[in-house]
Amino acid sequence: xxxxxxxxxxxxxxxxxxxxxxxxxxxxxxxxxxxxxxxxxxxxxxxxxxxxxxxxxxxxxxxxxxxxxxxxxxxxxxxxxxxxxxxxxxxxxxxxxxxxxxxxxxxxxxxxxxxxxxxxxxxxxxxxxxxxxxxxxxxxxxxxxxxxxxxxxxxxxxxxxxxxxxxxxxxx
Amino acid sequence: xxxxxxxxxxxxxxxxxxxxxxxxxxxxxxxxxxxxxxxxxxxxxxxxxxxxxxxxxxxxxxxxxxxxxxxxxxxxxxxxxxxxxxxxxxxxxxxxxxxxxxxxxxxxxxxxxxxxxxxxxxxxxxxx
Numbered sequence: 014x015x016x017x018x019x020x021x022x023x024x025x026x027x028x029x030x031x032x033x034x035x036x037x038x039x040x041x042x043x044x045x046x047x048x049x050x051x052x053x054x055x056x057x058x059x060x061x062x063x064x065x066x067x068x069x070x071x072x073x074x075x076x077x078x079x080x081x082x083x084x085x086x087x088x089x090x091x092x093x094x095x096x097x098x099x100x101x102x103x104x105x106x107x108x109x110x111x112x113x114x115x116x117x118x119x120x121x122x123x124x125x126x127x128x129x130x131x132x133x134x135x136x137x138x139x140x141x142x143x144x145x146x147x148x149x150x151x152x153x154x155x156x157x158x159x160x161x162x163x164x165x166x167x168x169x170x171x172x173x174x175x176x177x178x179x180x181x182x183x184x185x
Numbered sequence: 186x187x188x189x190x191x192x193x194x195x196x197x198x199x200x201x202x203x204x205x206x207x208x209x210x211x212x213x214x215x216x217x218x219x220x221x222x223x224x225x226x227x228x229x230x231x232x233x234x235x236x237x238x239x240x241x242x243x244x245x246x247x248x249x250x251x252x253x254x255x256x257x258x259x260x261x262x263x264x265x266x267x268x269x270x271x272x273x274x275x276x277x278x279x280x281x282x283x284x285x286x287x288x289x290x291x292x293x294x295x296x297x298x299x300x301x302x303x304x305x306x307x308x309x310x311x312x313x
Contacts, residue, residue: 045206052210056217064226074234077241084283096243113284
């Protein structure tokens with residue numbers, strides 16, 4: 014009797030060991046995979062933090078051209094040829110002028126910054142860049158002077174609605 | 186089945202798994218730890234902002250990049266700027282200049298970088 018039980022215990026013990034280790038390695042391999050994935054995510058988010066530039070700063074610098082560059086909306090004295098940064102020539106406030114000033118790529122430009130420009134006093138209608146789809150992420154405001162065709166200079170506010178990026182181009 | 190043989194196999198398997206996981210994490214850390222790619226990204230972002238600032242400047246201007254960039258090759262075209270270091274991988278940034286504006290220049294292994302705006306041309310060159 015005793016030798017039979019001893020043989021049975023050995024076999025059962027071996028089967029139990031194998032099953033135990035199989036279950037252990039199933040759980041351990043899942044945990045190890047999660048740890049490695051977590052490690053990769055921590056490193057990549059650290060690298061992203063090191064190289065991140067706030068979108069507001071980028072948009073602010075890109076949009077400087079609207080009020081400071083004579084090839085955009087900035088007023089240029091026709092006699093002295095002096096450009097007045099921060100002063101908008103109302104006669105230049107057209108969609109054509111904005112397209113010449115800032116235009117993104119036709120196909121993939123929705124991934125870049127796009128803008129909608131409005132004057133707070135609503136003297137003229139708003140203007141939009143070519144891949145603007147009303148998906149504003151934030152707004153910039155700038156105090157500007159407006160030079161009207163009559164020669165009058167008036168204080169106003171330029172409101173810049175910023176669309177940083179959209180995931181895909183909306184269907185037309 | 187030889188129980189001792191099976192347990193030796195299990196030990197070998199476990200040691201192999203430890204070595205593989207350690208090697209994977211070391212490789213991942215080395216790849217991310219290459220400071221060159223972080224610096225190249227920061228230089229690309231800075232040059233992108235500098236170009237946009239120059240596009241907004243009326244008249245002529247010159248600006249110097251305040252870091253040593255001798256480890257990098259920088260190529261600027263009218264649509265983008267590309268920075269590559271010793272690994273050969275390039276970091277690119279796209280910009281959009283007003284109509285009639287041109288941007289170009291190549292700089293290689295020079296310590297000081299200057300961006301100069303002359304009229305409607307933006308030039309990338311080494312500083313004098």
